[in-house]
Amino acid sequence: EAQVTQNPRYLITVTGKKLTVTCSQNMNHEYMSWYRQDPGLGLRQIYYSMNVEVTDKGDVPEGYKVSRKEKRNFPLILESPSPNQTSLYFCASSWSHRHHEQYFGPGTRLTVT
Amino acid sequence: GDSVTQMEGPVTLSEEAFLTINCTYTATGYPSLFWYVQYPGEGLQLLLKATKADDKGSNKGFEATYRKETTSFHLEKGSVQVSDSAVYFCALSDAGGGADGLTFGKGTHLIIQP
Numbered sequence: 189e190a191q192v193t194q195n196p197r198y199l200i201t202v203t204g205k206k207l208t209v210t211c212s213q214n215m216n217h218e219y220m221s222w223y224r225q226d227p228g229l230g231l232r233q234i235y236y237s238m239n240v241e242v243t244d245k246g247d248v249p250e251g252y253k254v255s256r257k258e259k260r261n262f263p264l265i266l267e268s269p270s271p272n273q274t275s276l277y278f279c280a281s282s283w284s285h286r287h288h289e290q291y292f293g294p295g296t297r298l299t300v301t
Numbered sequence: 302g303d304s305v306t307q308m309e310g311p312v313t314l315s316e317e318a319f320l321t322i323n324c325t326y327t328a329t330g331y332p333s334l335f336w337y338v339q340y341p342g343e344g345l346q347l348l349l350k351a352t353k354a355d356d357k358g359s360n361k362g363f364e365a366t367y368r369k370e371t372t373s374f375h376l377e378k379g380s381v382q383v384s385d386s387a388v389y390f391c392a393l394s395d396a397g398g399g400a401d402g403l404t405f406g407k408g409t410h411l412i413i414q415p
Contacts, residue, residue, distance in 0.1 A: 221402050230390065230407035278344055282402070288394070289335060290403055292344035
C-alpha cells in the first residue's frame, strides 16, 4: 500500500530535550516536505527536499533541522525543543514540487512542556 | 508571494443541504489548485484538483471549477452527509516557479448535523 508513515504519532517531551520525528514514504517520490498545523494558522511549511541531499527552508524553519540521506526518509529534528513548537506535524511527499498533489502522513502531535 | 484565502467557519449545515466553501487565490503564475480534506484525527487527503483554467475537479460528489478570471476555486456539493464533517483546505501549487510546494488556506471546519 502506497503510504507516508510518521513516528511517533504522539510525543510529550520537555524543553531542551532533543527529539527526532521520522518520516518514510514507499512511493519513490522525489519531493518531501514537513508542515506544522496550528489553530487559526492552517498548515505552514517547515522544510522541504527536492531530492536526496537537497533540502531547503520553508516558511517557518527556525528551531528545526532535516536531512535527506535516502530517498524514502526525511526525518525532522528538534535539537532543543521549546513550548512554542507544540503543534501537529505532518510529513508529505510527491513526485515533484510542481503541480503534483502531495500525499500526507497521519501526523505527529508534539507537546513540549 | 502566493496566497490562498478561504472562509474559516465553522460552517454548520443540516444533512442534505447544499454546500459552498469559497476559495480565492493570489499567484504570479499559473498554479494547480487543490482541495484537501482532513477527517478528525487523520492526515490530509486529496479530495480533488484542477491544473488549468476552466478545469473542473470532482470526487465523492464534490466539485470545484478553476476560474482564472475571478481567481477562485470554490468547493460545492449538492447534498451533504454527516460523514462529510471535516476540515477542508484549499491549496495551490508552485505558481511562481519556486520549489516550495503547496500554499494552503487556513482551513474551513464543516459540521453536518443530522
